[in-house]
Amino acid sequence: MAEKRTAAFTGAYLGTFSASSSYCELRRIFSRGAPSSSARKALLLLKKRRYQDQLLDKTDNQISNLERMVQDLEFAQIEKKVIDGLRVGNECLKKMHEVMSIEEVERILDETQDAVEYQQQIDEMLSGSFSQEDEEAVLAELEAITQGDVQLPDVPSHRLPDAPEAAGDQAARDRPKKTAELLAA
Structure with missing residues (x-):
């Protein structure tokens, strides 16, 4: 029966244990009463798991640093475009000021x-x-x-005679000439 337990213990550690298995599985294995050689293997596997967890943390940090760097580069490219636009605008303004x-x-x-x-x-x-x-x-x-302070003349009750058209037309034609002569003088 001890051999079965040892084989199960060793198989569990060597065959099924990976970085993704949980600490609960290790507790279950130790609760069976693992022999001392298996305890060393278990300790080694725990160290391996801790090392892999640290690698995962470092990798996550590196990925977030890379993402931050990409964002910084993208922002720098946008800043460069803005500065180039300002430079072109200033050159255009200088040309306009010269004109x-x-x-x-x-x-x-x-x-x-x-x-x-x-x-x-x-x-x-x-x-x-x-x-x-x-x-x-x-x-x-x-x-x-x-x-009502001013006395207005009475309105004539009879019809006024018609003005001669020929004389009125000639006077109307002469007025713009006299106005133009006055403005020229």
């Missing part, structure tokens, strides 16, 4: 402002707009009329 100086931009803005002011003057001339004083005078006159 347009600050003085040139200020000159263009001044010319634009002058053109806008000139156009506003032309618009005022053409539309016959009033100055602020004229506008206030018109509003005061309207106020006086609505208050």
